[in-house]
Amino acid sequence: MAKSAPIDDIPTGGEGIRLGQFLQLAGLVDSGGEAKEVIREGLVLVNDEVDERRGRQLHDGDVVTFNGRKARVSK
Template sequence: MTDAPVIPVRGDIKLGQFLKLAGLAEDGVMARELIQDGDVTINGQVDTRRGHTLSPGDLVEVFSPHGPQAARVGPSQEPPRPRQS
């Protein structure tokens, strides 16, 4: 699925959080169930760890009764915050 939307994230994001942010899961319970059931892949590999940290460019696919859906982890669209001295 190459036409997956790119979802900008700031900093680290866990798989379960990303599923909710990208709209691939309605809530945390659904995200947990999809992951535990092996219905989620990261870059084509099944991953059953809800706490897996994603990286920019990762392709996350969900195979649910509603059909396959996907989203790609993207870099934040916001400029970096200035460092405090």
């Protein structure tokens, strides 16, 4: 049985945050340009579904997966 990746809780201050910004905040990418590329290429999952919208609004509890790492939006 495959072991799932641990999920890091990333506090966002209680406000919603856009997907591209969250990738940077969580340390999953180094820059906004990199976030744009990996999202456009369909490499980012939000709640286990591919999402190609860099401006997608994330909310408390959403889980973002990229490159084998998972991060959850936390208040």
